[in-house]
Amino acid sequence: RKKARCSGERPICAFCSRLSQTCYYSDDGDSDQRPWEESSKRKRNGYSEDSHEKDDMNNRLSAIEARLSDMADTMDKYVVSSSPTCNPGVFKDNPDKIPDASIQSALQNSIIPGARSPFIRDESGFGNWRPSSAVPEGPQQSPFSRPPSMETIIGAADIYFRYCHNQPYSLFHEENFRNRLVSNEVPQHLLFAFLASSVRYSTDPYYDDKVGAISTYAVKAWKAMVLPWDGIGTDVGISIVQTILLLAIIDYTDGKTQGAWIKVGLAIRIAQDFRLMLETDPELPPIQQEERRRVFWSFYIADKLISCGRERPPAILDANCKVQLPCDELAFRAGQYYRTPTLSEVTSESPTAALNQLSPFALTTVMASILGRCAQYTLGEPENHGPACQYSPWSPKSKFSTIHSTLLQLESDFGLGESLTAKIQREYTGVDGTIDQHRGAPLVFSHALFHLCQCLLYHPFLLRQRLMDVKAKAPLSFITQAFDGCKAAAMALSKLMDEVKLLGCKALSTFYDPFYGYCTMVAGTIHALFSHSGDAHVVEMSQTAFETSMGNLEELSLYWKSASYMMTRLETFRQNSSRYAILIHPSIQITHLSQADIADLVECLDYSRLSTAPRRISQGGNGEPRPIVSNLPSPFFDDFVNLLPLDQSFKLGDIRLSSVFEEGDDEFAAIPDEPVSTTTGNNNLPTPAPTAATTTITGG
Numbered sequence: 001r002k003k004a005r006c007s008g009e010r011p012i013c014a015f016c017s018r019l020s021q022t023c024y025y026s027d028d029g030d031s032d033q034r035p036w037e038e039s040s041k042r043k044r045n046g047y048s049e050d051s052h053e054k055d056d057m058n059n060r061l062s063a064i065e066a067r068l069s070d071m072a073d074t075m076d077k078y079v080v081s082s083s084p085t086c087n088p089g090v091f092k093d094n095p096d097k098i099p100d101a102s103i104q105s106a107l108q109n110s111i112i113p114g115a116r117s118p119f120i121r122d123e124s125g126f127g128n129w130r131p132s133s134a135v136p137e138g139p140q141q142s143p144f145s146r147p148p149s150m151e152t153i154i155g156a157a158d159i160y161f162r163y164c165h166n167q168p169y170s171l172f173h174e175e176n177f178r179n180r181l182v183s184n185e186v187p188q189h190l191l192f193a194f195l196a197s198s199v200r201y202s203t204d205p206y207y208d209d210k211v212g213a214i215s216t217y218a219v220k221a222w223k224a225m226v227l228p229w230d231g232i233g234t235d236v237g238i239s240i241v242q243t244i245l246l247l248a249i250i251d252y253t254d255g256k257t258q259g260a261w262i263k264v265g266l267a268i269r270i271a272q273d274f275r276l277m278l279e280t281d282p283e284l285p286p287i288q289q290e291e292r293r294r295v296f297w298s299f300y301i302a303d304k305l306i307s308c309g310r311e312r313p314p315a316i317l318d319a320n321c322k323v324q325l326p327c328d329e330l331a332f333r334a335g336q337y338y339r340t341p342t343l344s345e346v347t348s349e350s351p352t353a354a355l356n357q358l359s360p361f362a363l364t365t366v367m368a369s370i371l372g373r374c375a376q377y378t379l380g381e382p383e384n385h386g387p388a389c390q391y392s393p394w395s396p397k398s399k400f401s402t403i404h405s406t407l408l409q410l411e412s413d414f415g416l417g418e419s420l421t422a423k424i425q426r427e428y429t430g431v432d433g434t435i436d437q438h439r440g441a442p443l444v445f446s447h448a449l450f451h452l453c454q455c456l457l458y459h460p461f462l463l464r465q466r467l468m469d470v471k472a473k474a475p476l477s478f479i480t481q482a483f484d485g486c487k488a489a490a491m492a493l494s495k496l497m498d499e500v501k502l503l504g505c506k507a508l509s510t511f512y513d514p515f516y517g518y519c520t521m522v523a524g525t526i527h528a529l530f531s532h533s534g535d536a537h538v539v540e541m542s543q544t545a546f547e548t549s550m551g552n553l554e555e556l557s558l559y560w561k562s563a564s565y566m567m568t569r570l571e572t573f574r575q576n577s578s579r580y581a582i583l584i585h586p587s588i589q590i591t592h593l594s595q596a597d598i599a600d601l602v603e604c605l606d607y608s609r610l611s612t613a614p615r616r617i618s619q620g621g622n623g624e625p626r627p628i629v630s631n632l633p634s635p636f637f638d639d640f641v642n643l644l645p646l647d648q649s650f651k652l653g654d655i656r657l658s659s660v661f662e663e664g665d666d667e668f669a670a671i672p673d674e675p676v677s678t679t680t681g682n683n684n685l686p687t688p689a690p691t692a693a694t695t696t697i698t699g700g
Helices: 014-019 034-044 049-082 101-108 150-163 174-182 188-201 210-223 236-253 257-273 286-305 329-334 343-347 360-380 399-414 420-427 437-458 460-470 476-502 515-530 536-556 561-575 577-584 595-603 636-641
Strands: 590-594 694-698
Touching (some): 257 286, 343 360, 360 460, 420 437, 577 590, 577 595, 590 595
16 A cells, blocks of 8 residues: 555655665565654764754655646656557556546647657767657647758758848858758757748748648747857857747738737847957858858847837847948858948948948848838837937938938939849859859848838838928928939839849849838839829829739738738728828828828838738728638747746656756757647738727828
8 A cells, every 4th residue: 555645656756765765565575663763864874853854845846746746657658558659559458547538539639739749869969859758649740840851951052042131131051051961960949940941932842831840940949049148159049040030030020010020129139249250260160250240240130120110119229239241142152251331331421431331131130220211210219218219311411311311312322223133143143054042042132121221211101201200381392302212213123023023033033022012012102192183194004003912912912921911901002092192282281081091001111010911991992701721730828938948857746947057058949849830820810990090191
């Protein structure tokens, strides 16, 4: 007969084993005397009665652990019995042991949230993860719960470096990363994130279920990662921030902008703790130095892009960026080092660097800096925020004039007004006619950001809001020139994507970067507004350009869920655009818009809101509200719970965590073995009707 605190194992139960005492059972005989004998022996060995309270606490904890162990054993028996690899006659001779249907169903679908199966790591500590034999695999395990074959991984690398590298983020040195893949040196979390990023472009039959593959790989990547909360002392920090950026992109474009926003901020803090914003150690090989720079600048670009909206301030300040700008792609591949300017040397009022000597990726970084300033001025800041915001836009001391002059300077130095296709064919095309997309893609993106800055700065709605804030009468010539510039920039932005198609380089496409969806959306709103112009030629051009924008968003939506949201919003905006037509007439100084109209206009220019399912519809829309469920699950709580430094020796039912200050913590967590289910969402986008309060927007 076992006591309440005894777990029942023979010859020694877990309770006695933890207390390092001799284990006796009542059927062993003479058991009533032996506990007292054991107590006397412990006293003779120096045991003190003063430690009775401590032992009592240990006994209580041991009892709890024993009960948890019993529960885990019971669940293991059910899981084994439900596994297709088990003996089908397990319950044949014990019909009273058969679990009921609800328990069987629950176990088969692994409803125990957050349970981690024990895993064994090989000596390398990286790639060869295998499950402990103590816990069998469940019957519903996803085929993507394990890394695929090396042949499939190499194919994924081919896809990534063809369609993702430098579009616009540059996270890896291609040759080095391929070698690390082959030699199994890539951390497990980074491998899964890398696979999740490349699957959407794959034609491999293994990835017929792309949604399931991306979902499973993304969850596995998060759960395989543990952050070193006591600081980063090794190159593990690089792999962690690379992983987080890849997964944040997946989340953001799937409509989970809030979670992605937080994750990017978390990774930026890690990068700053790793001192990536400062110049690297000159003792490192040139390839490692440049890769560190590019990882930081990739986060810088991402930070500026996702800050294009209301209440979305960037996390990285330009003044804190002391690291050199990226070098040319050819030098990066060859491992050659040369001095490049810093961001402050390029963007200061008196630049000391030759701007026309910057690499395409460095140019993208500079344009992202300008976009950040432009987005904060037009979308983020109130007009009375700071002394430079209190001036009218046409004042030479205003932020408007500063950004406007900066754009003119960049257009002059980089030739951003020249033909993009001619420049790519002249500078980035080989003798065999092959275009180097790794050098051409950043140039295309730089041009897109240049035109986007102009669209935001001169947008009729945003500009009139500025004029209303300063309460100044706007000169007619200023408004006319601004609207003409806005219209021209929107046309150039729409034409850009068509020009890239004419190059005939499939890998150099604007459809492989989701931010082109936002660029297209902003340009589309301008086309819709100017389709109500009094000039018939302008109306015809605007309508044609609008259809081009809708076609581009439709193609983008094949790869990015966020683009499908934008396409629906843009079509709704066109249907209701007649209500906003008053904004494009320079001679009209005072305009009246309802709060619902203002909310619609703001939502159509906010990157974060555009990337999520609409929560409301315009007054001209119809339909019933319906919840939108994402196809790519991203358990937000589990994401960060699994970043805690769990003790690698932990067992099922063990609740201990290793100290976050303890030296020698493992950098990587064990990969869980639970299956991942995929929920198919509804892509209908109706939302509740708004209120009809009215606001006056004045042009002077």
